[in-house]
Amino acid sequence: MRGWHGLDDVPEDWGRSVVTIGVFDGVHRGHQQMVGRAVALAHTLGAASVAVTFEPHPDEVIRPGSHPPQLTQQRRRTELLGALGVDAVCVLPFTLAFSRMSPDEFVQTALVDRLHAAGVVVGENFRFGHKAAGDLETLRTLGEKYDFVAVGVPLVSDGEAISSTLVRERLAAGDVAAAAEALGRPHRVEGVVVRGQQRGRALGFPTANVESPPYTAIPADGVYAGWLQVTQSPSPHEGQRWPAAISIGTNPTFSGVERTVEAYALDRDDLDLYGAHVAVDFGLRLRDTLKFASIQALIDQMHADVDEARDFTAAESSAM
Ligand SMILES: Cc1cc2nc3c(=O)[nH]c(=O)nc-3n(C[C@H](O)[C@H](O)[C@H](O)COP(=O)(O)O)c2cc1C
Numbered sequence: 578m579r580g581w582h583g584l585d586d587v588p589e590d591w592g593r594s595v596v597t598i599g600v601f602d603g604v605h606r607g608h609q610q611m612v613g614r615a616v617a618l619a620h621t622l623g624a625a626s627v628a629v630t631f632e633p634h635p636d637e638v639i640r641p642g643s644h645p646p647q648l649t650q651q652r653r654r655t656e657l658l659g660a661l662g663v664d665a666v667c668v669l670p671f672t673l674a675f676s677r678m679s680p681d682e683f684v685q686t687a688l689v690d691r692l693h694a695a696g697v698v699v700g701e702n703f704r705f706g707h708k709a710a711g712d713l714e715t716l717r718t719l720g721e722k723y724d725f726v727a728v729g730v731p732l733v734s735d736g737e738a739i740s741s742t743l744v745r746e747r748l749a750a751g752d753v754a755a756a757a758e759a760l761g762r763p764h765r766v767e768g769v770v771v772r773g774q775q776r777g778r779a780l781g782f783p784t785a786n787v788e789s790p791p792y793t794a795i796p797a798d799g800v801y802a803g804w805l806q807v808t809q810s811p812s813p814h815e816g817q818r819w820p821a822a823i824s825i826g827t828n829p830t831f832s833g834v835e836r837t838v839e840a841y842a843l844d845r846d847d848l849d850l851y852g853a854h855v856a857v858d859f860g861l862r863l864r865d866t867l868k869f870a871s872i873q874a875l876i877d878q879m880h881a882d883v884d885e886a887r888d889f890t891a892a893e894s895s896a897m
């Protein structure tokens with residue numbers, strides 16, 4: 578799989594492509610269906626498949642301050658798209674100048690001149706170009722002009738129409754199981770392990786405090802069952818993934834103020850994760866964060882949480 582940053586990275590001698598376009602935040606089941614369609618069409622037409630996406634998030638460029646909670650960092654988005662079988666992912670820097678291109682200009686400069694589009698696959702509700710003037714109909718008309726087939730893929734539903742917005746709403750409500758349903762995998766928060774208040778070990782549950790980039794979509798405060806994985810690290814733990822109990826909140830029992838994401842890898846106390854890049858995958862919400870009257874009451878509850886997390890993750894791994 579090739580990764581291009583900007584149209585100038587596309588090789589001069591690149592052949593014909595089937596292009597699928599979107600922000601693809603989350604690479605959820607709707608996106609997966611769309612990309613699958615593009616890959617299949619590319620095979621039929623004997624063309625390569627290319628996913629075109631944007632960075633930063635277009636909303637932030639058009640209305641500064643409106644960046645939505647981000648479900649996937651760019652690197653992971655590219656990885657997930659690659660895993661769906663596309664031949665290339667092309668990340669276009671989204672600027673104000675770019676946003677002012679008319680639908681025709683965008684199609685001509687990006688899709689036709691550079692990517693030699695034989696097909697363009699988008700979601701049925703896709704809008705593009707200055708002031709979102711272009712839609713699927715526009716794309717069909719431009720397809721006749723520039724000789725490509727335009728395909729609109731219907732929205733996938735799991736009871737509700739799946740969208741990045743729906744996944745964000747489910748996470749904001751703490752319903753990580755419903756978010757996973759729409760994503761087709763657990764929601765992941767990625768970041769670096771930083772030092773906390775050095776309390777965890779004394780409580781009997783050392784927790785990796787994960788500092789994630791701005792805009793990261795963090796589920797609602799609460800206690801969750803899931804997994805902790807070391808994605809990149811100079812440590813011997815690289816690549817390891819453990820069932821985990823996860824806490825998000827300000828640690829009200831200790832009258833904390835800073836909101837943290839902390840993960841305890843079940844039944845381990847021998848890890849050194851400071852500075853490691855980790856991923857926290859959210860499987861199930863266990864309960865609200867509480868302010869306990871005593872530290873012992875918190876510890877007792879944490880034991881119960883850990884038991885529940887162990888049962889949940891064991892059931893998940895036997896289901897796989
Ligand atoms: C499974 C689990 C459940 C937790 N539940 C709560 C809670 O309900 N209330 C609370 O104040 N802190 C809760 N915590 C957070 C602990 O207070 C926190 O891990 C501890 O203060 C360690 O912080 P430190 O990593 O900064 O040292 C929980 C932590 C875990 C791992």
Ligand SMILES: Nc1ncnc2c1ncn2[C@@H]1O[C@H](COP(=O)(O)OP(=O)(O)O)[C@@H](O)[C@H]1O
Nearest residue numbers: 772773774775777778783784785842845848850
């Ligand atoms: N089972 C475990 N799960 C998570 N982190 C662990 C575990 N065992 C050891 N650690 C290490 O201990 C640190 C957490 O210990 P803790 O006392 O909570 O300190 P801090 O307040 O800095 O988070 C983690 O950052 C990690 O390096």
